[in-house]
Amino acid sequence: MKTCFVFPGQGSQYQGMGKDLYEASKEVRDLFQLASDRCHIDTKALLFEGTDEELKATDKAQLAITLHNIAAAVYLRSVGIEADIVAGHSLGEFAALTYAGVLDYEAVFPLVQNRGLLMAKASENIDKSNGAPGMAAVIGLDPDVLASELLTANIEGLYVANFNSPKQLVLSGTAEGITKGQSFCKDLGARRYLPLKVSGPFHSPLMSEAASDFEAYIKDINFKDPNLSLYSNVTGAKIEKGSEAKDLAVKQIVSSVQWVKEEQAILNEGINRIVEVGPGSVLSGLWKAFNSDIKCHLAGTVESVMNIQE
Template identity: 35%
Template structure:
């Protein structure tokens, strides 16, 4: 068997009720939810388990919620003795990847992402910014279109390079609409995304400056396992580099397709998505159909994954 990478999902994978089963069945998982509530001084677990969806969907809740569920699932999974050669996470998921790699404690990470969410909300008032997926279009051409639109005063950038033929753009509502309609004229399919802000765009620079202060309140260690940074799609382990990349990440594109290619080039053939949903498994398959992908979001999927990994039946 080749190498293993743990992948962690970002915003968009959340749903009310995620993590509830594992928290009820496993003390290790419940402890993570309790720690989150304690650090944040409010009942985040209740929002995760019961919703309502609109409250869970608020960025400042979604970010700590996803980190908490991914970490809770990871803690239970770890006791089965499967370890990662690399970790990576999509946008917010990078924090779960850093927790998994021993670079940031869960308590520090949940504090940081709660503030990250608040600062991202604050940077751009609701309704000013948005994002859209551009399907079946050339990356260089799209970068040229967004640069052209931005030059005329409506800020828009390439935000997520997810997989072949799927790129997300982010910016002001007008900027995203203009760039989207130009891409459509040239044959692209454009899907507006239900997001609360223009993430990974230049509009997030004010949030990044304030976020640097948040990161100076937490302890970042050198990572024990290499983490593929969103900003560069290259492995990082040094605490200084991890910190600077987390600040840049707020306004830089998420290089996800390149991240998967980097992992494959490093000998990874098994990708385990830890947390709610299977979005990242789908993206990995679009990069390489032959990759082994496993998604672990609850006890059932964990047992199935362990049987495949160990080639035997597993008792919980």
């Protein structure tokens, strides 16, 4: 059976995440301890007892979600479920890079913690005189058509952030850009325009400060060549070399997430099973909107992993 693991990103976190995996597996407990030591934070307290506000803070959210993603993958491997192909949505790409051997455990946890800090700093430095920047999901329009219309309209401060599914596009922008985008999308016939609860305009040129600082931070970190099929948010294509993965990790901060292209490429590899590895079920929903013939299994808890085995 050819299996693909997909790892979720920010927005999927919740209090208590990973607790049952921690209790069930010494390997997971060791992973938590490593993350705590490397990041100088009590990861047990963060994931199991962190408040909603703490888990929404970008630096803490990025560490918590990545730890849960990798812990779930470790647990899956312990029961004999492994991936042939991996991809991650936004932040989730760093768990995919780790599973594919590009990054090691010692590097990835402080890396995502610092990535979150740099993104939070860049968001704080954006002009907020007209309101806070953010993101919004557009539902009910063809994403490619909408992206083309937005390119023609050239609305200042508004960018395409995520090609999430054949039915959903996510925009990033300044407060003014997001407001103008709502009117623009409604006029085109969008069914829904949903502002997202995020702390910045991610995957847009507005995050260029974070990308520059992140490039400097990872300069001396070794990105090895992947040891299995690994796909990129930036290109939607397979990543062949560690040097390419390093370059794309920087570009990802300011580039659109090409998730639909990744899903198609994964499907083209002839998979029989796809598994969402980590908290929540966002990617399962996006996969269903893309392809309903192959079920996307959940694997964020011990119970959900047991359901895959049955």
